[in-house]
Amino acid sequence: MNTMVTTPTYGLFINGEWRQKTNTFDVLNKYTQEVIAKASYAEEQDVHDAVKAAKEALKISLSPYERYTILKKSAEALIERLEEVAQVLAEEVGKPISESRGEVERAAQTLEISAEEAKRIHGEGIPVEAAPGSENRQAFTKRVPVGVVAAITPFNVPLNLVCHKVGPALAAGNSVVLKPAEVTSVSALILTEIFEKAGLPAGKLNLITGKGSQTGTWLLENQDVNMYTFTGSPGVGKLIREKAGLRKVALELGNNSATIVHKDANIEQAATLTAQKSFNNAGQVCISVQRVYVHEDIYETFIEKMKTATNALVVGDPKDPATNVGPMIAEKEAMRVEEWVNEAVFQGAKVETGGKRDGVFYAPTILSNVNDDMKVCREEVFGPVVAVDTYRDEDEVISRVNDSDYGLQAGLFTNNLAFAMKAANLIEVGGLIINDTSGYRVDQMPYGGVKQSGTGKEGPKYAIEEMTEERIIVFNL
Ligand SMILES: NC(=O)c1ccc[n+]([C@@H]2O[C@H](COP(=O)([O-])OP(=O)(O)OC[C@H]3O[C@@H](n4cnc5c(N)ncnc54)[C@H](O)[C@@H]3O)[C@@H](O)[C@H]2O)c1
Numbered sequence: 001m002n003t004m005v006t007t008p009t010y011g012l013f014i015n016g017e018w019r020q021k022t023n024t025f026d027v028l029n030k031y032t033q034e035v036i037a038k039a040s041y042a043e044e045q046d047v048h049d050a051v052k053a054a055k056e057a058l059k060i061s062l063s064p065y066e067r068y069t070i071l072k073k074s075a076e077a078l079i080e081r082l083e084e085v086a087q088v089l090a091e092e093v094g095k096p097i098s099e100s101r102g103e104v105e106r107a108a109q110t111l112e113i114s115a116e117e118a119k120r121i122h123g124e125g126i127p128v129e130a131a132p133g134s135e136n137r138q139a140f141t142k143r144v145p146v147g148v149v150a151a152i153t154p155f156n157v158p159l160n161l162v163c164h165k166v167g168p169a170l171a172a173g174n175s176v177v178l179k180p181a182e183v184t185s186v187s188a189l190i191l192t193e194i195f196e197k198a199g200l201p202a203g204k205l206n207l208i209t210g211k212g213s214q215t216g217t218w219l220l221e222n223q224d225v226n227m228y229t230f231t232g233s234p235g236v237g238k239l240i241r242e243k244a245g246l247r248k249v250a251l252e253l254g255n256n257s258a259t260i261v262h263k264d265a266n267i268e269q270a271a272t273l274t275a276q277k278s279f280n281n282a283g284q285v286c287i288s289v290q291r292v293y294v295h296e297d298i299y300e301t302f303i304e305k306m307k308t309a310t311n312a313l314v315v316g317d318p319k320d321p322a323t324n325v326g327p328m329i330a331e332k333e334a335m336r337v338e339e340w341v342n343e344a345v346f347q348g349a350k351v352e353t354g355g356k357r358d359g360v361f362y363a364p365t366i367l368s369n370v371n372d373d374m375k376v377c378r379e380e381v382f383g384p385v386v387a388v389d390t391y392r393d394e395d396e397v398i399s400r401v402n403d404s405d406y407g408l409q410a411g412l413f414t415n416n417l418a419f420a421m422k423a424a425n426l427i428e429v430g431g432l433i434i435n436d437t438s439g440y441r442v443d444q445m446p447y448g449g450v451k452q453s454g455t456g457k458e459g460p461k462y463a464i465e466e467m468t469e470e471r472i473i474v475f476n477l
């Protein structure tokens, strides 16, 4: 029996054809550090070819029902390959297998919702006849595709966040050039195969892999791209906005998410959910709970319960079904988190649990006795660290949540309707989640931040609005 296992090698996907390059890079299993696949470095000409193919493919007009069919088929095919793709996510991200399966299920839902939305894109009648002198005119609007959409995506949710861009873009009748994060390219490559098999015409989806600083830069320079949709770090987001000039951009960026636990909350529920949502995907989630503000009357009970829930988390091999917390994406990121925690401790923070690094793993860590100016509070940790502090009154805590450069989502545990409504009016975020943490998201909801957390909304219905232009048609009858 031949037991030799060959490493899969992927090319680029341009104009419906796979283009193998000699210059490749390794995608690693983040737990074992073994090579799981090789992907191709796109050269400058490949990037421009991909955009050209996308532009040409705009001439292929698919009806809304045809777009629905292709997206629906792709969602079904993804579910058929669920276990295979989940194993890839567990390897290339280091995400625990239960969470990886959850990501594949959500990605399929994102495609299915996009399919449904393809049939619902509509304009409206505009009463131009109400203007003096326009009595014999009638008008309506329609939404038209923006054109070539360049999608640039991050490593942490590499399948579902790709689906949040490709699904709505195709549903709206656009063509796409996709550039996934290099360290987690494999799930995007498999998704591209799925679209190809589902009958998507050549050029409608093109995939180029490689480094952000090269492939990404060439993509930003190409003036035939009509819109950039980006999820990733604020620094790269700002660069994209600068390079895009007058072209459209949608930016989903970072956060230092806060969750408030008020004195009347269900403490057990709050502590359990907060422990879960602080350490999912080793804290590498943009809405991961990072700052917890607990009312001083319930602080002692809360912190004990949260410590118990955190200490029960199993850290280890992402492929082990018992694992709750896997490795970080790279050892240098775990070292950065270690440095930030050490700095906080030097400044007076107390480690309630965790606070240790073992190679690429950083232990789920709760810090208390923190202040809002420590790096672990003010900046985005993007690791398994949560800072817990007390507050006394409602206005104080709202102002501390708002004292942030970011504003993606926040959570509030309370049974006090008046406080919940006050927070809904005053907390500066794209989404406030009552009786759950900042980390709640389902894929049909509008999702996106304010301040440095970005601009524009995702969720297929809302992303389609971003990825289409409103055109008015006026009849002089
Ligand atoms: N708001 C959201 O919905 C959301 C979701 C997930 C992640 N994020 C954020 O993403 C960040 C972590 O992800 P990351 O480390 O992959 O982000 P990153 O910004 O380093 O990379 C994201 C993508 O941008 C590309 N890129 C890098 N430099 C580029 C350049 N000069 N030009 C063009 N493209 C370039 C990368 O190759 C990658 O594909 C965190 O800040 C996190 O909060 C936000």
Ligand SMILES: O=C[C@H](O)CS(=O)(=O)O
Residues within 6 Å of the ligand: 156, 157, 160, 284, 285, 286, 287, 440, 441
């Ligand atoms: O990392 C941020 C993601 O958008 C959160 S989720 O995986 O979509 O819930």
